[in-house]
Amino acid sequence: MTEPSSYEGAGGELAALEARARAARRPTGDEGLIVCDNLVRVYRTEEVEVQALQGLDLVVSEGECVALVGASGSGKSTLLSILSGLDLPTAGRAKVAGHDLLAMGRRERLGYRRHTVGFVWQQAGRNLLPYLTALENVALPMKYARVPRRSRREKAAELLGVLGVAHCRDRRPTELSGGEQQRVAVAVATANSPRVLLADEPTGELDTAGGESVFAALRRANEHLGATVLVVTHDPLVSEQVRRTVRIRDGRTSTETLRERDGRGEEFTVLDRAGRLQLPEEYVERYGLRGRVRLTAEPDHVGVWPDGTEPPDDGTPNETRTSGADRRKRH
Numbered sequence: 001m002t003e004p005s006s007y008e009g010a011g012g013e014l015a016a017l018e019a020r021a022r023a024a025r026r027p028t029g030d031e032g033l034i035v036c037d038n039l040v041r042v043y044r045t046e047e048v049e050v051q052a053l054q055g056l057d058l059v060v061s062e063g064e065c066v067a068l069v070g071a072s073g074s075g076k077s078t079l080l081s082i083l084s085g086l087d088l089p090t091a092g093r094a095k096v097a098g099h100d101l102l103a104m105g106r107r108e109r110l111g112y113r114r115h116t117v118g119f120v121w122q123q124a125g126r127n128l129l130p131y132l133t134a135l136e137n138v139a140l141p142m143k144y145a146r147v148p149r150r151s152r153r154e155k156a157a158e159l160l161g162v163l164g165v166a167h168c169r170d171r172r173p174t175e176l177s178g179g180e181q182q183r184v185a186v187a188v189a190t191a192n193s194p195r196v197l198l199a200d201e202p203t204g205e206l207d208t209a210g211g212e213s214v215f216a217a218l219r220r221a222n223e224h225l226g227a228t229v230l231v232v233t234h235d236p237l238v239s240e241q242v243r244r245t246v247r248i249r250d251g252r253t254s255t256e257t258l259r260e261r262d263g264r265g266e267e268f269t270v271l272d273r274a275g276r277l278q279l280p281e282e283y284v285e286r287y288g289l290r291g292r293v294r295l296t297a298e299p300d301h302v303g304v305w306p307d308g309t310e311p312p313d314d315g316t317p318n319e320t321r322t323s324g325a326d327r328r329k330r331h
């Protein structure tokens with residue numbers, strides 16, 4: 001029988017584990033600032049039905065800066081429209097900073113769009129009003145939020161400074177470069193200190209230098225202003241510089257890359273409730289995985305092998321195993 005002292009020991013370990021888990025937890029609570037659970041969005045027109053999101057799962061913790069990538073039509077913009085409160089999902093669950101996006105009434109939705117999320121579109125013309133100066137553009141969302149006039153101007157000037165476009169304050173959008181317009185757009189989107197900043201291809205229409213300056217502004221919004229950033233991008237410059245890149249395929253999150261500060265990346269895949277997972281395309285190519293693949297249950301992992309190859313005997317160290325490509329040559 002176990003001694004009482006062992007129970008105490010186990011209890012102590014458990015308490016220590018719980019304390020560690022609590023300490024590691026983000027201030028937003030247990031489930032993340034953005035939570036999408038089995039999200040579905042079906043567009044219906046008279047002739048066709050398009051399943052833009054097909055059970056998408058995504059959790060983003062407060063303070064993260066995440067790139068969303070995926071082929072054209074995979075559902076990225078649909079997801080961002082839902083998270084911005086512009087569009088409603090057909091089914092599933094979407095929660096941002098405690099707001100249930102499927103259950104919000106008109107008033108809550110308005111408040112949500114004004115205070116909780118900021119949005120930067122790809123087309124600069126959609127972000128800024130052409131007849132207002134940069135400073136006036138940034139001050140406008142604060143006016144809607146009833147911030148006093150003087151504070152509005154002060155904060156707008158400060159934001160333009162933080163985002164590196166202080167010199168643009170008295171110019172209208174047509175007098176700004178594309179990169180400057182998008183940086184001012186980031187200032188507009190962060191004017192009411194949103195907890196979440198969403199950006200849909202914000203560098204899509206810019207050259208490399210312009211793209212870099214806008215990404216730097218997004219990063220400042222993340223690191224200095226504390227916004228959690230979710231950016232849809234086709235731009236490797238952006239996706240290779242964020243810690244986490246989430247790939248969307250066919251309306252679902254498929255694989256993720258997590259990068260260390262030194263730029264090294266680790267691949268992850270998302271396992272859905274039914275146990276389905278998608279392998280990164282690069283792995284599928286590299287190991288010639290097609291159709292049926294062989295699975296091996298190892299003590300600490302599952303191996304995936306091209307069909308028609310022999311998995312190594314148990315106990316073969318991982319590093320001495322023949323790669324899939326080499327194995328294929330033998331057959």
Ligand SMILES: Nc1ncnc2c1ncn2[C@@H]1O[C@H](COP(=O)(O)OP(=O)(O)OP(=O)(O)O)[C@@H](O)[C@H]1O
Pocket residue numbers: 043044045050051052070071072073074075076077078079
């Ligand atoms: N309003 C709409 N009505 C009908 N179908 C739509 C609508 N909006 C998007 N879709 C369809 O939903 C799917 C996902 O579109 P979405 O714009 O979210 O993709 P995306 O990944 O953002 O693509 P891209 O990279 O080209 O912007 C596509 O098949 C698209 O044609």
